Amino acid sequence: MFFNSLSFAIFLPIVFLLYWFVFNKNKTTQNAVLIVASYYFYSCWDWRFLFLLVFSTLLDYFSAIMMENSTTDKKRKIWLWLTIGINLGFLGVFKYYDFFVQSFADLLNGFGFQTNPVLLKLILPVGISFYTFHGLSYVIDIYYKRITAERNFIDYSLFVSYFPLLVAGPIERATHLLPQVKIKRHFNFEKAKEGVYQIIWGLVKKVVIADSCATYANAVFDNYESMNSLSLMLGAVYFAFQIYGDFSGYSDIALGTSKLFGIDLLKNFNYPYFSRDIAEFWRRWHISLSSWFRDYLYIPLGGSQGGMWMKVRNTFIIFLVSGFWHGANWTFIIWGLLNAIYFLPLLLRNKNRSNMGEIEMGWNFNSVKAILNILGTFVLTTVAWIFFRANSISEAIGYIQKMVTDFHFDSQYLSNERYNFELLLLVLVFVFVEWFNRSKVEPLSGKASWIKVTLAIMALLALGVYSDYKEFIYFQF
């Protein structure tokens, strides 16, 4: 069941009405209905993976209690590593086993040893990377005594399986979400209205922007060898907007949906393409994952406390792990590596925290510099996205090579397919709308909101891509 599907459009109002009208007695009944809804939501992909979700919930729930009850640090550590080991073990088997075995076999074959690797070819349970990290943050926080173990199983189950964030995040923290599920929620008109606006804007991002761009980007990436420089450049730019619209649109729908139930989720995107450097980009893109890696990997590894060498080493580690988190393919690892390389000059010059404030525009040199920096950062991230999108490293290199050496800029593909110059216009309008609303959660609220909402719905109806349906990209992770 996807957020942009008819089944979700039926599911959500039913859960909403049950939640506020039938099971609104206390927080336990509210939580219970959300758990049932979440399990149903998850089972719509493959009911067999529900066992995995239940197992993960039970494992983290009991090990957190055992950890808290342990009298010695050694026992606490054993429980921590046992939980981490089992959680990552599942992730490893389902997501990475085939990759490691195949890579090892390729390496041996390279040395002349013939191998016939046994591959599992398992279906990846949807959302496994998200809820595994979700649970890990909880047990690590317990270990470091940042929070106390949750004893109420219903509350904890909802924390793990809450359907708006279950399959593609944001990756929540127990310190943020658990306190909200432990109290009864009361209906708040303003919050619900914000939620609806955010859902509508998320749908616009996904169905209008991402899916329109996908039509073009897919055609270019799938046939890059016959494309000229202009088409390849546009293909890369459209993919940049596809993945942004797709993932941030999903996050907006998740946050908006959650607001309808009176629960706030962590912000996951903050207009990342308006970043002035790559460090700022990573503070604005997939925020819940970036901060997860910062808090549970970068800082435990020593963070920036041990001098420049340790800072550089740790930065490279988190970018490589982040790339690998996305998928078992060398392309994701190279994507992570490229971002680490982009980050390096900032790190060496201690400039990685120089663009912390909001962008202020005026008729001055600083504004021109800011715009050039934004464009430069966008180009860098777009080049990195080519590796993210390509099926192999050689394909990505071939794509970039053709893009910068072909030197043909006629509108080859652009003029004769269903999406031509109008798509460019659509993307530009989208960029302007986001730019002028960059201080807000979404552009629909504020003055004349009903006109903006009407326009957004009209855009959904008139510009949305439905007959060429596309799934959310991040579901595969």
Place this chain on the structure above:
Amino acid sequence: MKKFINKIALYTFFILLIGNGIAFLSLYVLGKSQLYKNQFVKNGVKEKHFDYVVLGSSTGLTTLDTKLIDKTLNTSGLNISMDDTSLSSHYLMLQYFLSLGKTTDQLILCVTPGDLQNPVNELNNNDYRFLTEVQDTLIYNYYDRMEQGGLKVLAYSKFMPILGVSYYNNELFYPSLYAFLKPNKRNRFDDKGNFTYPQIKNNIEKGIVSNIETSYLNPSFLKIKKLCKQKGIDLVVYQSPIYRKNVVFPTNEDFKIINHSTILPEELFYDNIHVNSKGRTFCTLAFCKEIKNP
């Protein structure tokens, strides 16, 4: 809470009202145009009777040139083929053609071996083009029968046109704006319903010819055959060239088969299953010869 639900309900009603109004207008304008083949047959073709009509998918659209046939055989023909469709759509198109009060002596049915032996009919990619006629029972019943799933977007557009028009916005809504400005514009076919692929160097892989056997399992084919018999239409099954394939038809005595699967030289192909403009002339002349001399 009540305020929230009331507002949502009111807003939904408002959007549906406006949206359906626009969608209705969109279908109305498109229905008066000649953009797609069904609208062309209805609004752009004045003749009532034809000696023959060519019916099929993209191969039917691009292999036989009705203008050349008419010139060669001194006949009057029309191409009512529609690309990206299959026998179920062809059957619908034939029914629709006849329902407009038009008649033909002969039906040249362009088939593909896979489609001909496919026992299961599904909705085709370009069936949405008939949506302008969804109020017609023939079209509505077709959508209702062919669409799968809970929400039959095309069939339910009879009552709520916003469904089909927004689902196929790129294919229906924008073309309707275009059709409003240019009502006589046709979507890639000429005034006799033909289209041709350009003569460019093809990239087809070389190899030896192999046989493909086909059979008449498609229920829509059987319905077409039955309808032809009822209406006294002479059915001719035409197989266009397929690169490196020799289509083998089961013998029958009910209809004539013109099998051109292997007649075309390699350079006259546009791709594996389509001919280029020279290939079209080649096939059309060969067709004329065979139809004249059975």
